[in-house]
Amino acid sequence: MGKAVSGDIIIMVNGTYKDADISIKNSGITVKAATEGGAIFNGATMFKVLGSNDTIRGFQFKNIDIAKGEVCEIAGNFNLLTQCNFFNCTSKHYIHTDGGSHDNEKSYCNIEAKPPIMNGNCAIQITPSPTVVSNTMIRFCTFLNFGGEGGDFGNEPIRIGLGVEQNNTSGCIVEYCYFENVGLGDSESISLKSTFNVIRYNTCNNNPRAQFVFRTGNKNSAYGNFFINSGGIRIKEGGNHMIYNNYFGGEAQFQSLQLMNFKLNKKAKVGEPLSNIFVFHNTFYNPGQIKLGGAGDNPPQNVQFANNIFYKNSGTVFSDPNNNIIFTNNLYFGGAILGVPSDKKEFFNIDPLLVKNSFGYYSLSAKSPAINNAGANYPDILKNAVVDNDADLQLDIEGKPRPKEKTEKDIGCDEFTTAKSVNNPLKKSEAGPSYLVNVVSSPNTIIPVTTSKKHSRYRNI
Template identity: 30%
Template sequence: MSTKLYSLLVLLFVMPASITAATITVTSLAALQTAINNAVPGDIIILSNGTYTASTDITVNKQGTATSPITIQAQSIGGATIGGTNGFNIVSPARYIIIKGFRFTHSASQATMASGTSFCRWTRNIFQTPGTGENLLLNGNDHEVDYNTFQHKNALGRFIAVRGSGSQIAQRLHIHHNYFFDQQPQSGNGAETVQFGLSGLSLSSSNSIIEYNLFEECEGENEMISIKASAVTIRYNTIRNCPAQFTLRHGNWCKVYGNYFINTPGIRIFGDDHVIFSNHFENCSPAINIGNGDGEVANGDALTVHDRPDRCLIAFNTLVNNPANITQSGRTNGLGATNTTVANNIVQGGGAAASIAGPYTGAVWSGNIIYQTNGAGSMPSGGYTSVNPLLARNGTGTFHLQSGSPAIGTATGSYAAVTVDMDGQNRTSPFDKGADETSAAAVTAQILSTSMVGHNAGGQQACVPVSASADDGNVPGNVLDNDLNTRWSASGDGQWIQFCLSNAATVTGVQIAFYNGTSRTSTFDILTSSDGVGWTNSALGRVSSGTSLNPETFNISATTAKYVRIVGHGNSINAWNSYTEVRILSNATLAARVENEAGASSVLLNSFPNPFRNTGTVTYQLEKDGPVQLSLLDITGRQVRVLVNAQAKAGIHRLTFNAAQLPAGVYWLKFVHNGRTVTKQVVKADR
């Protein structure tokens, strides 16, 4: 064979491998199915924007690879709607498939994944599938479900249901940064928001992670998240304004930490060897409900019983203003719980610290702090101290320890399972009591807002306009309210207040108005950062004049930054750092102070009356159809109400919102539509 012919044959042999992967755009479901049937690793199949009606399954059984997945996506996020009676059906042996950017309005139970599938991903989709059944059914292993919006469910069934094969639950799933919103109550059983497993699967270990998800207004039934499997980690989720309860219903060895429970029934625990730590509970009734078992699986009782909780650890949680704190309800012939450890929790305000009605054999109570509760209740005297833990709400909306707190470094016992706090910071010995570990490490978890999760999220931690290391009740948002009569205050050398700009910009200095600025001088540093993790000392040892209550200007060398931190070193009289107003000198605005972002606030978004008292009316105009998110934020940029989260038609829209339970003050309406953001300041007047 000649060298030339040999070379040609080699070329013909290798050419297909180099040209097979392609980007294919289709304009019909039939063409989409054909492209899927012919897909090879690395293909990107794009369905053009539009509305499509599926009457048969869109079946996927192809295999991509870890480095060259097969991607099936909408032309733009939310731009391609698939309605009808059928949807995507991913079947064995499919693997490394990505489903991205679709709006699903087809019948429920039509987005499915079969046993034998693996390494598939659902991302940036909107699930609003009517009728009885699941919005998304997961079988198989190693799947990922991230940055999706699940919304407006008013029928039996779940937003997500996880199953398995035989007696083995699906393994190594990663469910994160999803938004679960508006699940209406049903009269029957089987309407959890997320049901992870079944009783027959409960003794199999999943080793899956559910994290950084936001749940709001979900009340399909009494159980919102129902875990019926073993070895599931549930962390850093926010559960807010959900009348249903998170339940460890069946299974063992689950970890629940770093979650934020706000105005919800909290967590109920059945099963063995669970660890519940570093969670933040506020206005929950109850916060932590230790189940009263009616059976013991380890002794041969059926997997369907309420398995008696044994050897569970409930430690390092912070509970504030909960009508009921740590509870166990009575049960006729109940087995109660055994060998539960309740240690190093902080319980402040609300009802009795503990109320235990059932058998509670071998319980250990140690190192807890209670303060201003309605008594200790069932908590034994040797298991707690009554002392002010010096908690204060910071810019993220959660209660953190202030300098000098008796909780700092005083935790009792040694608990290897407790590794991080509610901010995602590592715990270092000696541990602090409660959910917060005082630390200078980067904060990687906080109360979530809609800008951090769901199909429109940026995929990064949201920019909190102002936050602080601590406060004494004079919160950091006070420095942004244009009122010299309010202030942020924190005592101690090194306490800081931090600002996030809407984008990286040139920063040339700060303006600060100091509390009691005519009777004392204050010393401070100015730090800047591009990411809020690594910091540059832009100015050290600056000192106020001591002669003015008005803002004073402190210039620095021009630097590009997104974050600015002012670190206080007390004042000439005492250790307090206290500022009434702060402005960042920059060509960018603070994240929550943009009144005319996109230059169209007065045209697109209006609210009246303004100021309002208990209710206000919002009007907004859409130039074209698209998704709308409308939220009410407080002065710190913390979301306090979701007003709209839905697809809307072009035209003028009007709605009335109720804010009767909110305190008087300055708020922001944040309006997001088709990639455009507009905010408008509104004021709630005193009654």
């Protein structure tokens, strides 16, 4: 690896590698397993990517024990970590992207079973710099089966920033990822502690004890996500957060949406009370409770719910109301108590005529009163200065086009149209490494192809 130059491909023969200490210092090279999933690291293994434009592909990191070390550290720029499996690794982090690095991607990886003994240390840590925008992308990854005590255990699957980094512009995207049964590791499936991040098109399925959490930072967006029998979104601190085009459905032990009444820790100089929170065009179908943060000395300020559908058969839709919540043009129906005062400009008590669609969630039927009935009396979604966050609501939750005019859009998360869906609730098999079901252990034939007198380039056949 030390002799490789840009364009070289290094292929590791299939097998088990114990106590490997690998540093990729050069740029523009690919390091991969002969067969994806066939090269397995264990023991006290650490994998460092110090170069840029490198690709790491097809490895398994299983049962690694490095105490406070990191299984994979990424310090360069424009690197790709893909088709890797991280399972039961006793480590500080599974993957850490260092501050000052940027435009790195993790895709089609499985992040599973981080041991409870390593509480306080999340699986993926993104460190945003005060001067360099991270632009990290996490996509098509699976996050499964974290054990522990639940609550604020500190074993989050993803944490983007720390409290002291709340004002750092991160610009990270988490998209098309699948979360299941991670709530015992920590109540936060994703913990946002920085600014200008986008969480979109992810699926939480049977993930009842965890939420996506806006802990600190500002101007973060969550849209196009499916929460099915799962906790939803909790907003603890910061301002100008946008929650739109999401689906919340089924039973959950945690709230579908929770606004918190937060008191600033002036001594720690971390965090700030909630303000300017906008919840637009979401569908809540028999969701967990929605808490509005009313109790305490610092209720959320300037919170607006517009063009949402609330369908609930029993219980109460809203709890902890406060006078700083504005409701505009929402539909609600079912046997549940609404829990907040209302009039016809705020809530229309009418059946939205939802039906279970071919993807397994409830969307608009052809005669739904939500069609073409959105109100326009709500502020524009803030455009993300770093990432395209569909601030003009051109798309619905399935990625289908919405009309340009606000009043021509449908209420709720989906638009009734014959356009083709490009996003739907993910199945576990649609994310993560493609080889996990059938790992091929026999090595492929590797043929050296001489490209110069100084080195050889290898190709895999």
